[in-house]
Every structure is written in C-alpha cells, then in structure tokens.
Amino acid sequence: MTDMQDSLRELYQEVIFDHNRNPRNYRPLPAASHHADGHNPLCGDQLTVYVQVEDGIVREASFVGHGCAISTASASLMTEAVKGKPVEEVEALFRDVHALLTEGRAATDPARDFGKLEVLAGVKDFPARVKCATLAWHTLHNALAGEHETAHTE
Amino acid sequence: MNAPHENVMDAALRDLAADFPILARPVHGRRLAYLDNGATTQKPAVVIDAEARFYRESNANIHRGVHWLSQHATELYDGARVTVQRFLNAASADEIVFTRGTTEAINLVAQSWGRPRLTAGDEILLSTMEHHSNIVPWQLLCEQTGAVLKVIPVQDNGELDMEAFTGLLGERTRLLAITHVSNALGTVNPVAEMTRRAHELGAVVLIDGAQAVAHQAVDVQAIGCDFYAFSGHKLYAPTGIGVLYGRAELLRQMPPWQGGGDMIRTVAFENTTFAPPPQRFEAGTPNIAGTIALAAAIDYVQGVGLDRIHAHEQTLLEYGTAALQAIPGVRLVGTARDKAGILSFLVEGIHPHDLGTILDAEGVAIRAGHHCAMPLMTRFGIPGTARASLGLYNERADIDALVVAIHKAQDLFGTRRAP
Numbered sequence: 042m043t044d045m046q047d048s049l050r051e052l053y054q055e056v057i058f059d060h061n062r063n064p065r066n067y068r069p070l071p072a073a074s075h076h077a078d079g080h081n082p083l084c085g086d087q088l089t090v091y092v093q094v095e096d097g098i099v100r101e102a103s104f105v106g107h108g109c110a111i112s113t114a115s116a117s118l119m120t121e122a123v124k125g126k127p128v129e130e131v132e133a134l135f136r137d138v139h140a141l142l143t144e145g146r147a148a149t150d151p152a153r154d155f156g157k158l159e160v161l162a163g164v165k166d167f168p169a170r171v172k173c174a175t176l177a178w179h180t181l182h183n184a185l186a187g188e189h190e191t192a193h194t195e
Numbered sequence: 196m197n198a199p200h201e202n203v204m205d206a207a208l209r210d211l212a213a214d215f216p217i218l219a220r221p222v223h224g225r226r227l228a229y230l231d232n233g234a235t236t237q238k239p240a241v242v243i244d245a246e247a248r249f250y251r252e253s254n255a256n257i258h259r260g261v262h263w264l265s266q267h268a269t270e271l272y273d274g275a276r277v278t279v280q281r282f283l284n285a286a287s288a289d290e291i292v293f294t295r296g297t298t299e300a301i302n303l304v305a306q307s308w309g310r311p312r313l314t315a316g317d318e319i320l321l322s323t324m325e326h327h328s329n330i331v332p333w334q335l336l337c338e339q340t341g342a343v344l345k346v347i348p349v350q351d352n353g354e355l356d357m358e359a360f361t362g363l364l365g366e367r368t369r370l371l372a373i374t375h376v377s378n379a380l381g382t383v384n385p386v387a388e389m390t391r392r393a394h395e396l397g398a399v400v401l402i403d404g405a406q407a408v409a410h411q412a413v414d415v416q417a418i419g420c421d422f423y424a425f426s427g428h429k430l431y432a433p434t435g436i437g438v439l440y441g442r443a444e445l446l447r448q449m450p451p452w453q454g455g456g457d458m459i460r461t462v463a464f465e466n467t468t469f470a471p472p473p474q475r476f477e478a479g480t481p482n483i484a485g486t487i488a489l490a491a492a493i494d495y496v497q498g499v500g501l502d503r504i505h506a507h508e509q510t511l512l513e514y515g516t517a518a519l520q521a522i523p524g525v526r527l528v529g530t531a532r533d534k535a536g537i538l539s540f541l542v543e544g545i546h547p548h549d550l551g552t553i554l555d556a557e558g559v560a561i562r563a564g565h566h567c568a569m570p571l572m573t574r575f576g577i578p579g580t581a582r583a584s585l586g587l588y589n590e591r592a593d594i595d596a597l598v599v600a601i602h603k604a605q606d607l608f609g610t611r612r613a614p
Contacts, residue, residue, distance in 0.1 A: 045223035045224070045556045046223075046556055049553065053553075053607055084564060084578070085564065085565055085572070085578030086578070087578075107578065109546035110549045111548075170548070170552060173548065
C-alpha cells in the first residue's frame with residue numbers, strides 16, 4: 042500500500058461515509074435566527090446553513106444542500122458539534138477546525154479535543170479537497186456574522 | 196474477440212507512448228493512466244526539444260533585427276504559420292493569426308469583428324454545450340452592443356436539437372458561434388451543415404475547435420466557416436499558444452484589437468497606420484518558442500496521421516463505453532451518435548470529486564466537475580461529471596485501470612453491485 046493509499050483510508054473513514062449517507066440535522070430551520078448560503082463554484086457544492094441563537098447560545102443548527110462526501114459529512118458533523126455551545130466558542134472552534142484542516146493543528150486551543158471532527162484532519166493530505174471540508178464552516182461563520190453574502194471556497 | 200487489425204493498430208500506436216517522457220513517471224507509486232487530455236495533452240519529446248532548441252540555437256526577436264539570428268528566428272516563426280495553414284487547409288498563411296489560445300482567439304473576434312458591427316437586437320446564436328470561453332466573450336459583446344444571445348438546446352443524448360437550430364436561425368442572426376466537439380460530452384457537431392445554413396441567411400460562423408483538432412483532420416475550407424479557433428496545448432504543444440483562422444476577406448475589414456509593436460505600418464502622433472493581417476492582430480513580441488513548438492507538434496501529429504489517431508481513439512472509445520456501461524451504477528452522460536474520445540459519467544452514490552480523489556490514488560488522472568460548461572450541467576440537472584478524455588497514447592490498459600479504480604471507489608463507498 043502506498044502513502045497515498047494510506048492517506049485515502051485516513052480521509053475516507055466510516056464516520057465520513059456514515060454522515061454522508063445519513064446527514065444529521067439535514068433540514069431547513071424555520072425558526073432560525075441566522076442563515077447563510079455557501080457555494081464552491083469549482084465543485085458545484087452548494088449548501089445553506091441555519092442556526093437558532095438564543096441568549097448567545099447556539100440552540101439549533103441545521104443544513105441543506107448538495108456536495109461531495111467530504112463536504113456533506115463536514116456539514117453534518119459541524120451541526121452536531123456546535124449545538125448547545127456559546128457563539129464565541131463556536132467561533133473559536135471554526136478557527137481551530139480551519140487550522141486543523143490546513144495546518145494539522147488547532148489555532149486557539151492547542152489542547153483541543155476535536156472528537157469526531159478529528160476525522161476531517163485527513164483532508165490536509167489532499168490540498169484540492171480542503172475547500173470541500175471548510176465550506177460548511179465558512180458558511181456558518183458568515184451566518185453568525187450576519188453576512189448575507191454567499192460564502193465561497195475555491 | 197478482437198479483430199486482428201485492431202491489435203495491429205494498437206500495437207503500432209502503443210509505441211508512441213514512449214515518445215512522451217512524462218508518461219513513464221509513476222504517480223502515487225502507480226503506472227500513470229493519463230485520461231485528462233480534454234484539459235491538456237502531454238507533450239512528446241520532439242515538442243519539448245523544439246522549444247528548448249529554439250532557446251539554445253535560434254533565439255532572437257522576430258521581424259526586427261537585420262542580424263542573422265533575428266532573420267533565422269523570423270524564418271522559423273513564419274514557417275510555423277505555413278505549417279498551421281496546411282494543417283487547417285487554409286487558403287493562405289495570412290489567414291492564420293497566432294494567439295495565446297482558443298479563449299483569446301474568440302475574444303479577438305468578439306472585440307474586433309463583433310464590437311464595431313453589432314447593434315441592438317442583433318442575434319448571436321450559440322448552444323447549451325458551449326465552453327464558458329465561447330459564452331462569456333459574447334455576453335460581454337452583448338453588453339457593449341445591445342446584441343442578444345440565442346441558445347440552441349441540447350437533447351438528452353447530448354446531440355444538438357437541429358429542429359430548434361432551424362427555428363432560431365433567422366434574419367437577425369449575425370453570428371453562429373458553435374463548438375466543433377463538446378468538451379464535456381464528446382458530441383461532434385455537424386459544423387459544415389450548420390455553417391452552410393447560417394451562410395444562407397448571411398450570418399458569420401465561428402467554430403471553437405479546441406477539442407477537435409487533436410482528434411480528427413480539420414479542413415476549414417471544406418467546413419466553409421469564417422473563423423476557427425484552437426489551442427496548442429490540447430494538440431500536444433505547449434500552453435500559451437493558439438490559433439485563430441479567419442477568412443482573409445473578413446480579417447482585412449477588422450480593426451486591430453490591441454495596439455503595440457509589430458502590428459503597425461507607420462506610427463506618428465497625428466496618424467498611425469496598421470499592418471495588414473495577420474500582423475495587425477499580433478501586437479507585441481509573440482510567443483515565438485511556443486509557435487515553433489506548435490509547428491513541431493503539428494509535424495508530429497501529421498507524422499502519426501490524424502486518420503490513424505482518429506481510428507485508434509474511436510476504437511478505444513467503443514471499448515471504454517462498453518467497459519463503463521458494464522459497471523452497475525455507472526451512467527454515461529453524452530451518448531451522441533457521432534462522438535470524440537470523451538467519456539463523461541456518473542457513479543451512483545459517489546460524487547465526482549470523491550471519485551476523482553480515489554481514482555488519483557490509483558494513478559488514474561481524470562477531470563471531475565462542471566468542465567467549464569455550467570449551463571450544460573444545469574441542462575442535465577447535475578453539478579458535474581467525472582470525465583475521461585482520450586489522447587493518441589492511450590491504450591486499453593488505461594481504460595482497464597479506470598474500471599479497476601471505479602470498482603475500488605465503489606468498494607470504499609460500499610456501493611459495488613454484482614453485474
């Protein structure tokens with residue numbers, strides 16, 4: 042098995058397939074306080090992220106759209122990870138996940154336990170696929186910032 | 196199973212892979228199956244050497260110096276124009292304008308032919324299967340002139356709807372801009388017939404030949420078109436060099452589109468006069484080495500024989516079509532009766548980008564995405580496809596590697612089914 046084969050198995054783990062086949066929180070959120078669209082024109086990946094924020098806490102998060110397994114699984118894992126967290130913590134997680142995917146380590150909290158999100162670190166060996174995994178996170182960031190411009194990763 | 200003549204031809208062409216140094220390098224420890232020729236082709240050693248030899252032995256600027264090297268470089272450059280003229284069977288070498296590629300050639304026609312002529316309500320007819328480079332320059336022109344785009348629809352099998360073409364072609368049609376071969380579907384369009392019908396109504400015809408010239412012999416006089424554009428890099432030549440063929444009568448009427456050196460006759464602050472075509476459209480020092488390497492690529496392709504290349508790729512296309520159709524869950528997009536060596540496909544349950552990554556790990560290079568043809572993807576209701584596109588050096592082993600890699604992707608995704 043070559044290095045590339047190893048990297049491939051590290052990226053395409055069961056967690057990714059599971060969340061691709063059965064994305065969690067895959068629905069529009071009529072009660073959303075924030076939402077934003079994300080688009081990766083290179084791949085055609087397109088999604089909308091919804092969040093319901095109350096008293097500075099993300100009570101609900103969901104998404105709809107279509108994309109590759111990496112982008113769908115990333116969005117699904119993200120909605121699970123951010124639910125119940127204060128907005129500032131979600132923003133810190135966004136920065137750490139972004140750093141994890143591009144540099145392989147957290148930016149704000151070096152000791153952070155990424156939990157299931159750790160699986161996304163596999164994309165760092167595939168530079169052409171990093172944007173697939175970050176699209177949902179950029180879109181969430183835009184939604185929370187109240188920016189209604191479509192997030193783009195390319 | 197195999198007809199004997201196919202084996203003979205395959206064997207003869209298989210030796211040609213050895214002419215392409217890059218094909219000998221493994222990728223991710225695997226034999227490289229390069230199936231992304233629609234994006235760009237690999238270069239044979241003779242082309243790489245021609246470019247290097249120019250810089251080692253002949254480099255000087257052209258059309259300027261009285262010194263020997265300059266004259267030598269000029270001879271090579273002008274010689275390349277004659278090579279291209281014969282390649283396209285143009286009536287004169289003056290009908291060959293060197294550009295950076297197909298995109299620049301189309302933009303040249305839009306701005307130099309179109310902008311001074313078109314007015315509000317004039318119609319530009321193109322098709323749903325155009326590459327963005329044969330859409331966006333016309334959209335810009337429409338914004339500048341008030342002209343409007345009309346679009347010939349594509350049928351489910353990837354062929355143009357010729358009845359709709361008949362209905363759309365009218366007195367207001369000033370230009371038909373159509374691709375010879377679809378980069379995303381492989382469809383070969385009946386360009387000679389379409390040109391004849393557009394001419395009957397007085398329209399000018401531009402053909403985007405980017406995906407055609409490397410795969411079949413092209414005769415611009417037989418087609419009868421007014422403009423024909425192609426890129427060197429899809430014809431085994433370097434990037435950054437391309438060609439616009441334009442009928443002499445039209446080129447003579449067209450103003451320059453970029454100003455600079457080499458395109459003038461005399462310059463004074465009161466009045467500047469311009470050189471005749473093709474120099475009028477080649478402002479500044481051109482890509483001399485690339486032009487000479489393009490001529491070397493044309494010599495190479497003609498040495499192999501375009502009829503032979505065409506026959507080989509058609510045989511491989513048939514083999515690949517059958518091989519992909521035999522995999523449960525694989526659907527071909529684009530099944531026109533007349534097709535070039537392009538296999539666009541979808542694998543059930545696997546996004547084209549995931550597929551591209553998994554195939555790459557197996558040494559199989561394909562393109563995944565919208566192929567710069569987003570309106571076409573919208574027409575088929577898909578975000579993109581996986582595309583294997585053939586070149587003269589491909590062989591059955593490349594298709595076999597593709598099939599094995601698709602099976603591996605299906606195993607990984609748990610979507611493999613028994614045939």
